[in-house]
Amino acid sequence: MELKLEVTGREVIKPSSPAPHHDRLQLSLFDLSCPAIYVATTFFFKSITGSESLEFISRRLKTSLSETLSRFPPLAGRLEGISVYCNDEGVIFTEARTVLLLSDFLRNLNRPVHSLAEFLPEVEQGESAGTWPLLRVMVSFFGSGSGVAVTVGISHQICDAASLLNFVRAWADTAKGTATSVPLRGKCVTKRLVFESSKIAELKLKAASESVPVPTRVEAIMSLIWRCAAKASRSNSLSPKSTLMTQAMDLRLRIPTNVLPENAMGNLQSAFFLKREAESELEIGEIVAEFRKIKEGVNEMIKENLQGCNNNDTTITTTTLGQNLLTAMGSFMSEYLRPGIDLYTMSSWCRKPFYEVDFGWGNPVWIGPASHNIYDNIVFVVLMDSKDGEDVEAWVGIPKQDMATFLCDEELLSYAIINPPVLM
Numbered sequence: 282m283e284l285k286l287e288v289t290g291r292e293v294i295k296p297s298s299p300a301p302h303h304d305r306l307q308l309s310l311f312d313l314s315c316p317a318i319y320v321a322t323t324f325f326f327k328s329i330t331g332s333e334s335l336e337f338i339s340r341r342l343k344t345s346l347s348e349t350l351s352r353f354p355p356l357a358g359r360l361e362g363i364s365v366y367c368n369d370e371g372v373i374f375t376e377a378r379t380v381l382l383l384s385d386f387l388r389n390l391n392r393p394v395h396s397l398a399e400f401l402p403e404v405e406q407g408e409s410a411g412t413w414p415l416l417r418v419m420v421s422f423f424g425s426g427s428g429v430a431v432t433v434g435i436s437h438q439i440c441d442a443a444s445l446l447n448f449v450r451a452w453a454d455t456a457k458g459t460a461t462s463v464p465l466r467g468k469c470v471t472k473r474l475v476f477e478s479s480k481i482a483e484l485k486l487k488a489a490s491e492s493v494p495v496p497t498r499v500e501a502i503m504s505l506i507w508r509c510a511a512k513a514s515r516s517n518s519l520s521p522k523s524t525l526m527t528q529a530m531d532l533r534l535r536i537p538t539n540v541l542p543e544n545a546m547g548n549l550q551s552a553f554f555l556k557r558e559a560e561s562e563l564e565i566g567e568i569v570a571e572f573r574k575i576k577e578g579v580n581e582m583i584k585e586n587l588q589g590c591n592n593n594d595t596t597i598t599t600t601t602l603g604q605n606l607l608t609a610m611g612s613f614m615s616e617y618l619r620p621g622i623d624l625y626t627m628s629s630w631c632r633k634p635f636y637e638v639d640f641g642w643g644n645p646v647w648i649g650p651a652s653h654n655i656y657d658n659i660v661f662v663v664l665m666d667s668k669d670g671e672d673v674e675a676w677v678g679i680p681k682q683d684m685a686t687f688l689c690d691e692e693l694l695s696y697a698i699i700n701p702p703v704l705m
Contacts, residue, residue: 282385286377286399286421294343294418295371296350296357305364306355312438312548313363317411320445321434322635323400323649326642327383327427335422338429339376342420342640345456346374350416353448353546355439359413365439372416375402379421383428387647387703390473397649400432410436416448431640437548442630443531444546449638457641469660471678472688473649474697476502478671484696490566493573499629499664502673503528504568506662507625509693510679511563513686514623521559524623527552530576535583553579625679629664636668644668647703650676 333341350357354367390396402419404410421430433449440448476484481498488501507526515521532549533541541549553575557563586602635648650663663676675697679687688699 282381284379284381284386284396284399286379288375288377288402290339290374290376291402292343292374293371293414294346294350294374296354296369297344297347298351299369300354300358300367304354304367305361306367308360308363308365308438309548311550315437315548317409318437319401319410319417319434320437320440320442321401321417321432321650322445322449323397323430323432324449324635324638324645325383325387325428325430325647325649326640326644327646328642335378335426339420342431342456343374346372346418346452349448349452349455352451355546356416356435356448358415360411360415360436360438365415370413372418373402373408373414375417375419377419377421380424382425383423383430383646384704386423390700390702400430401434402432410434411438415439428646429642439547441529441531441548441550442628443533443549443633446633446635446638447544447546450634453638453640457639468681469678470681470684471676472684473700474675474677474693475667475701476673476675476697480696481673484565488565488569490570492570493566496569496573498673499631500569500572501565502664502675503627503629503662504563504565504572505693505696506675506677507568507627508563508565509690510625510662510677510683510687511557511623512690513679513683515559516686517682522623523556523558524563524625525554525556526625526627527554528572528576528627529629530579532583535580536587540587551579551583624660626661627664628661631664631666631673633666635665636670649674 350372354369355365357369357371358365358367359370360366386396400419400421402417408414415436417432417434419430419432421432423429433445433452435445435448476498481501484501484505485496485498488496488504493500503526507524511524514524530551530553532551533543533545555568555571555575582605583602586605636644638645645668647668648665650665660680661676661678665674665676666672667674677687687693
């Protein structure tokens with residue numbers, strides 16, 4: 282049986298309490314460099330049947346969303362030029378239903394990306410992640426009370442993955458009453474790969490070197506995917522291009538909490554990049570070694586710029602840190618804007634507790650990045666933990682002409698499974 286979601290309602294939800302001063306928040310250069318797309322994820326929860334009707338659950342989600350927006354004023358605002366106007370304009374809440382059971386959907390993910398796209402509401406005329414709404418929510422009820430999907434999408438120009446998770450957890454806590462106070466390279470397609478823990482261990486052994494005897498799973502998987510995707514691109518090009526891989530780094534994990542709180546909202550990330558010329562071989566061990574060297578260099582730069590912050594020293598050189606981060610971004614942009622470059626944007630959501638989100642129905646049975654036609658021209662790789670935290674799911678979006686070659690790469694297939702069912 283097909284999904285066949287039927288939209289039953291669409292409305293604007295505004296904050297329960299107005300923003301105090303209707304502030305304007307200036308966007309950073311990093312914010313402005315982000316594409317006007319929605320960072321979106323769908324959470325699947327099972328067995329919501331009980332004493333509460335679907336209508337009651339819907340009202341509770343809307344009310345709690347309104348209350349949560351009061352603590353996140355920018356999300357209910359509008360992007361105007363280079364700032365966010367916190368004007369309480371609200372967010373879009375869409376509700377949908379299907380007769381399909383959640384278990385049947387998860388067992389038959391024959392076309393997972395196209396199915397997941399249906400869980401993110403259509404962007405209607407006059408709406409955009411670059412203006413308004415900055416937050417979109419879609420709640421989809423499966424048949425016979427078998428489950429619900431909650432999709433949350435926030436404009437990438439004001440939010441990264443960690444910010445998305447902070448907001449969703451705050452909303453979920455409010456709902457259950459526990460709250461506390463990129464480049465165009467033609468049409469791309471997205472595929473889901475799963476790396477089982479045993480295969481990750483094998484890949485890490487292959488990726489090991491004298492300088493990096495124990496690679497992380499992210500280093501190993503990202504290097505393999507970049508290598509195989511670049512090979513696919515070169516095989517389909519009359520004139521092979523240089524290839525550039527950029528990896529996002531969450532600053533919250535690298536800056537003390539007295540300077541940058543762990544739950545701070547925004548695009549609070551930096552990035553580093555690796556480049557290989559068109560004729561270069563992309564050996565996994567060499568990529569991992571350089572990956573680690575550059576990443577540690579960024580970490581060391583941040584550490585040096587923040588000496589004394591653990592003692593609440595007021596002479597923290599945050600201005601110098603900002604300048605150094607901007608310099609790194611400038612170096613990346615100077616490479617990216619050169620002609621003949623294939624860019625692969627990598628992001629790891631691993632070790633982020635997405636599976637701890639609980640609206641009162643228990644933890645999600647599955648989570649997938651919500652896909653939509655806004656990603657059709659974006660080349661990207663997103664890694665996420667499986668529910669058990671041991672396996673890794675990779676969502677890979679590359680040009681359509683490269684994907685067929687990529688999925689036939691024997692080296693890739695020796696470590697990854699293409700789109701296995703979520704439930705057996």
